Amino acid sequence: MGEMNTAxxxxxxxxxxxxxxxxxxxxxxxxxxxxxxxxxxIYLILGVLFGPEFLNIVNIEAFPTANEIILTFGSAFILYEGGREIKLKVLNEVKISVGLLSSLGVFITAIIIGFTTHYIFKLPLGPSFLLGATIASTDPAALIPVFKSVPIKNKLKQTVISESAFNDAFGAILFTSILTGLTMTEKVGLLGTSSKLVLMILIGLLVGIGIALTAIGLSSDKRVGIFHGYAPIISIIVVVFSYEISERFGGSGYMAVFIAGLIYGNKKRFGLWVPDEDYISGVHFRENIATIARMSIFIVLGTHLNLTSLMKYGSRSIIIVLVLMFIARPIVVLVCTFFDKKANWSKNEKLFMMWVRETGVIPAALSGIIVSTKVAGYEIISSTVFMTIIITLLVQASTTNIVARKLGVLEK
Known part of the structure; x- marks a missing residue:
């Protein structure tokens, strides 16, 4: 065999x-x-074990392009799948609660966590609010499997799932805006940042709707559906094009893929449908891709973790997590459900929403981006995100059934 070159x-x-x-x-x-x-x-723990800190078998930092592909495409596909889980019919009944929880709720959480981080870690406000935006969203990828095994009341279940899918998109957009402001050489005022945020959302909406409707038509059972046999593969094409086209026009790629998923998941409302055989194969295909994306993101996050930083900042990171769980989240639920009189939320339903707010895939992916860009305070942010994911998943996700039973919010 000849000698191999560096490439x-x-x-x-x-x-x-x-x-x-x-x-x-x-x-x-x-x-x-x-x-x-x-x-x-388990993925996080194994990522730490097999990463540079211990066995050094997986060191993705040596391949920044692969690292970026895993984090960007993985999070985009998870958002796309989260959009597909939302049913517009149910969403219409609780649209005010969902809309406020996933937008205003994200901003409230980011502000509370931002000021708490600034006070505890003495970080500048910019990186502090970046951490707030990173962990402000909940995780549909963690919630959906839990709700498949725990029969929560349908209105409550759809509200929590819808919030988690929508606030992932809003959280990602807020994160991108703050990160851009921190990494840009020229300063942008509040008005400029707000205008850019609105523009990103609008472009993302238009691109996501346009690409989704085009793809659904070409893979449907209508005359124009000449590619219906390739429906599973088209889902990947939709994610890539939605994200990239939106980003190139100055929009939010995350909003675009989420909206594309939302349109795809409710295609019957547009008079379109994919043949059953293609639909079933598509479900299995997407589930496998989503599983690969989830495991890759969390394993990569684990390999990024610096144990020295975790030991140094761990105890103070726990304080941030406790503030998130027991101060920020209850305030968000109380404020955002107060204005939705039509939903008629009971006290126990509000308490359940306060408890179910696991942090997962999108914050993990965003944390990986922060580590890659080496933003000021990135070690503190990475350690806090790691703690948030571990604590919320171990404490909240594992007790969902018990809490739901105690609060009486299970389907009879």
Whole structure:
């Protein structure tokens, strides 16, 4: 055999790392099933174990492009799947609550956590609010599997799932705006930032709707649906084009993929449908892609973790998590449900919404982006996000059934 050049070695190493991530993910999923724990917690722990801090088998930081692809595409596909889970018919009944929880709620959370971080860690306000925006959203990828095993009342379940999908998009947009402001050389005022945020949302909406309707038509059972046999693959094309086109026009790629998923998940309302055989194969295909995305994001986040930073900032990070769970979240639910008289939320339903707010995929991916860009305070942000994911998933996700039973919000 001839001598391999540096490019060959790099490509071979990259392939091995990707295979290693998949192998670790499969093992982690199996362990999580046996221990009856959220799989993402095991992925995080295995990422730390196999990362540079211990065994150094997976070091994705040596391949920044692959790192960015995993974090960006993975989070975009998860958002797309979250959009598909929302049913517009149910959403219409609780649209005020969902709209406020996923927009105003994100801003309230980011502000409370931002000022708390500024006070506890003495970080500048910019990085402090960046942390707030990173952990402000909840996680549909963690909530949906829990709700499949716990029969929560349908209106309450759809509200929590819808909020988690919408606030992931709003959280990602807020995160992008703050990160852009921190990394730009020229300062942008509040009015400029607000205008850009609105523009990002509008462009994302238009791009997501346009691409989704086009793709649904071409893969439907109508005469124009000449590609219906390729419906599963088209879902990946929709995610990539929605994200990239929106970003290139100055919009939010995350909003675009989420809206595309929302349109796709409610295509019957537009008089379109995919043949049953193609629909079923598409579901299995997307579930596998989403699983790969989840395991990759959390394993990569685990490999990014600096144990020295975690030991240094861990105790103060726990304070941030407690403020998020027991101060920020209750305030958000009380404020955002107050204005929705039509939904007629009971006290116990509000208490349940306060408890169910797991942090997961999108914050993990955004944290990875922060580490990659080396923003001021990135070690503090990474450690706090890690703590938030571990604590909320272990404490809140694992007790959802018990809390729902105690509060009487299970379907009879």
């Amino acid at each position: 060959d070695i790099s490509s071979n190493e990259l392939v091995l790392i990707m295979a290693g991530i998949a192998t670790i993910g499969v093992i982690g999923g199996w362990v999580a099933q046996k221990l009856k724990l959220p799989d993402v917690v």
